[in-house]
Amino acid sequence: MTSYFLHKSSGLFNERIALASSKSESNRALILNALTGFKSELKNLSSARDTQTMIRLLQSTEETADVLDAGTTMRFLTAFFTATNTPKIMTGTPRMCERPIGILIDALKTLGAEIEYLEKPGYPPHKIHGFTDQKTNQLEIRGDVSSQYISALLMIAPTLPQGLEIQLTGEIGSIPYITMTIRQMEAFGVKVEADWKAKTLKVKPQTYTPVTYQIESDWSGASYWYSMVALASHPETKIELLGLKLNSLQGDSAIADIMVHLGVKSTFTKDGVLLEKIPAAKDFRWNFSDCPDLTQTVAVILAALRIEGELTGIESLKIKETDRVLALQNELKKIGAELVEVEKNLKYKVTNFKAYTEIPQIATYDDHRMAMAFAPLCQLGDVIIEEPGVVAKSYPSFWDDVKKITEIK
Numbered sequence: 001m002t003s004y005f006l007h008k009s010s011g012l013f014n015e016r017i018a019l020a021s022s023k024s025e026s027n028r029a030l031i032l033n034a035l036t037g038f039k040s041e042l043k044n045l046s047s048a049r050d051t052q053t054m055i056r057l058l059q060s061t062e063e064t065a066d067v068l069d070a071g072t073t074m075r076f077l078t079a080f081f082t083a084t085n086t087p088k089i090m091t092g093t094p095r096m097c098e099r100p101i102g103i104l105i106d107a108l109k110t111l112g113a114e115i116e117y118l119e120k121p122g123y124p125p126h127k128i129h130g131f132t133d134q135k136t137n138q139l140e141i142r143g144d145v146s147s148q149y150i151s152a153l154l155m156i157a158p159t160l161p162q163g164l165e166i167q168l169t170g171e172i173g174s175i176p177y178i179t180m181t182i183r184q185m186e187a188f189g190v191k192v193e194a195d196w197k198a199k200t201l202k203v204k205p206q207t208y209t210p211v212t213y214q215i216e217s218d219w220s221g222a223s224y225w226y227s228m229v230a231l232a233s234h235p236e237t238k239i240e241l242l243g244l245k246l247n248s249l250q251g252d253s254a255i256a257d258i259m260v261h262l263g264v265k266s267t268f269t270k271d272g273v274l275l276e277k278i279p280a281a282k283d284f285r286w287n288f289s290d291c292p293d294l295t296q297t298v299a300v301i302l303a304a305l306r307i308e309g310e311l312t313g314i315e316s317l318k319i320k321e322t323d324r325v326l327a328l329q330n331e332l333k334k335i336g337a338e339l340v341e342v343e344k345n346l347k348y349k350v351t352n353f354k355a356y357t358e359i360p361q362i363a364t365y366d367d368h369r370m371a372m373a374f375a376p377l378c379q380l381g382d383v384i385i386e387e388p389g390v391v392a393k394s395y396p397s398f399w400d401d402v403k404k405i406t407e408i409k
């Protein structure tokens with residue numbers, strides 16, 4: 001096993017960080033570009049492995065597409081290869097084959113596609129045989145499992161001969177990711193009629209227009225720098241994060257609002273956003289349904305600053321790169337904190353703070369966000385992060401950036 005030893009940071013830094021660009025925006029732009037016949041110009045595509053995998057698989061003529069551990073790549077490509085009637089075997093890491101895809105595949109089959117599960121029904125690997133005749137343009141989709149199924153269907157919708165009308169049912173999680181999809185589709189010249197009250201999404205048959213499209217820096221990756229500033233000991237500490245916009249497509253820009261309560265002020269500059277320390281609140285509650293990927297960052301900040309916090313809207317965390325609820329429960333204990341389930345699946349608390357003496361050695365569960373969320377503990381003391389290479393999924397240069405503010409061995 002490899003691990004990194006992060007030495008305690010001095011707590012005083014004034015850095016400019018060029019973040020990785022958003023893998024969510026990149027992976028949508030890549031699908032939309034493919035649907036323009038690869039005629040668009042995409043600027044600032046992410047170096048994230050999830051995006052590099054998408055690029056590779058869109059170019060590949062091989063029979064099998066292995067998405068590794070990239071959720072969007074799996075879901076978006078499954079819809080894309082179906083809509084373009086491209087026979088493919090879709091597979092991924094063992095964990096990817098435990099992440100459900102049945103809702104998307106049922107929807108594609110209802111539209112008329114022929115898709116076969118190769119192992120366990122409802123999960124990858126699966127084989128897309130083809131799609132010739134659209135049987136219907138009406139779909140009913142649950143909104144409470146993953147928004148990625150909905151984004152995947154929306155992006156192919158204008159290319160379907162009859163278009164598509166989606167009726168969403170139940171609670172809808174990760175809504176900003178659906179609106180990100182809609183706004184990017186609009187940038188490629190296509191209209192979506194969204195009625196959030198009626199929970200309907202309607203797309204008529206339309207043609208995508210090739211465009212020049214600029215991808216923004218990654219707000220999810222920005223969250224770890226908010227955490228570094230929040231936990232830093234010196235009041236003059238500052239970080240400027242480059243390439244972020246106030247008017248972002250990314251729901252994870254909510255980190256700027258969240259951190260007003262947890263000790264960081266954001267000021268937009270001509271190049272990005274400047275983070276500075278301010279006093280933190282004594283308690284905290286937040287619903288993460290719109291920004292599930294921020295949960296780990298915030299849970300670690302609460303534990304590190306000993307702020308009692310109530311977290312809701314985190315149901316989807318159990319089916320991500322790992323069961324993130326369980327992973328947090330295990331690892332927060334190493335810094336004398338607990339993540340307690342107070343209402344089954346609905347409400348959690350970061351609480352029961354105790355002193356700890358050992359240098360925390362954090363397991364990362366093949367989950368980039370476990371490594372990056374716990375790294376800011378270097379502001380409190382030494383910390384060991386196991387399997388640090390996991391960050392490559394979304395932010396390959398993360399450790400190079402961390403080296404600007406602390407020593408890593």
Ligand SMILES: O=C(O)C1=C[C@@H](OP(=O)(O)O)[C@@H](O)[C@H](O)C1
Nearest residue numbers: 024072146147148174177293316
């Ligand atoms: O569409 C996207 O780009 C994403 C949607 C979210 O997933 P869910 O919709 O499954 O919550 C998020 O967690 C993931 O990192 C990226």
Ligand SMILES: C=C(OP(=O)(O)O)C(=O)O
Nearest residue numbers: 069070071072293320321
């Ligand atoms: C959940 C994530 O990604 P995906 O679902 O695309 O694998 C993530 O990046 O935190």
